[in-house]
Amino acid sequence: MTLHGYWRSGTSYRTRIALNLKGLDYGQVTHDLRKGDQKDPAYTALQPQGLVPALEVREGFVLPQSVAILEWLEETYPDPALLPKDVDERALVRAMCAVIGSDVHPLNNLRVVKRLKSMGHGQEAIDDWARHWIAEGFGALNRMIGDHGLTYAFGTTPTLVDCYLVPQVYSAERFGADLSAYDKLMKAYTAAIRHPAVAAAHPDRQPDAD
Ligand SMILES: N[C@@H](CCC(=O)N[C@@H](CS)C(=O)NCC(=O)O)C(=O)O
Structure with missing residues (x-):
């Protein structure tokens, strides 16, 4: 999996925490927000809003929106759980x-x-x-x-x-x-x-x- 993000972005940071807590391996591609790289057409083809993060799970399947990514991670890799059972x-x-x-x-x-x-x-x-x-x-x-x-x-x-x-x-x-x-x-x-x-x-x- 590849995380498209930026080191200082809070939503990229929250996604890295979830990935790390799940013990998952992932690569990172950076999009420098100070330079406006998130609006590059090559990236907006993956994340239509031009915002980080996006999780490229596999070719043809890219998840935008950290809330969706975190929920997907929880459902796909339930152990260790980041949501209670109740x-x-x-x-x-x-x-x-x-x-x-x-x-x-x-x-x-x-x-x-x-x-x-x-x-x-x-x-x-x-x-x-x-x-x-x-x-x-x-x-x-x-x-x-x-x-x-x-x-x-x-x-x-x-x-x-x-x-x-x-x-x-x-x-x-x-x-x-x-x-x-x-x-x-x-x-x-x-x-x-x-x-x-x-x-x-x-x-x-x-x-x-x-
Ligand atoms: N609701 C989105 C928000 C994403 C977002 O706002 N990302 C910021 C960085 S934390 C961003 O890409 N900002 C670039 C900009 O505002 O142009 C999510 O949770 O993924």
């Missing part, structure tokens, strides 16, 4: 993922930030915008992790929540967010980044990192 718990894990995947990350994405810039907003206003949505999401997620987390964000083993959480904390730190209020969330984050599979997914450890 149906109620599975839904809760997905809800916690969506706090980040639907309600935080999309608002801080590169193309959103670029659009804000082109509308005349300065860097400080843009960072403030990002921190606002991070605070909203992390406030709620901190409570959810308080209710459901044990060693990790949900229970005692890594789940999809950790795949979403770790890159979002990395991004929040880059936006200069104050994370001191999110005690449960940061405890789960600290446990997750110590896991070797998660640590190996860190942006700085990728071949395209500079």
Whole structure:
């Protein structure tokens, strides 16, 4: 399998974490977001939105959208499980993922930030915008992790929540967010980044990192 991504992209990072937790072998092809390589026609032929990541499973089968990739990985390689067995718990894990995947990350994405810039907003206003949505999401997620987390964000083993959480904390730190209020969330984050599979997914450890 080949992961089309970029070292600093949060959604590529979340996909690497899932692939690593599943113990899967994969190659990586980088698309430099700073240069706009994600809009190259050769890539948009694979991922029509021109966004990373995309998982090229085999010739003729390329999966876009990290949520679909993670769900596909879970269904195709169920062991180790990143979703609990209990149906109620599975839904809760997905809800916690969506706090980040639907309600935080999309608002801080590169193309959103670029659009804000082109509308005349300065860097400080843009960072403030990002921190606002991070605070909203992390406030709620901190409570959810308080209710459901044990060693990790949900229970005692890594789940999809950790795949979403770790890159979002990395991004929040880059936006200069104050994370001191999110005690449960940061405890789960600290446990997750110590896991070797998660640590190996860190942006700085990728071949395209500079
Ligand atoms: N919902 C998509 C979002 C993908 C996405 O926004 N990727 C970002 C990097 S984290 C990207 O490619 N940005 C390039 C751009 O905005 O032009 C997913 O989860 O895969």
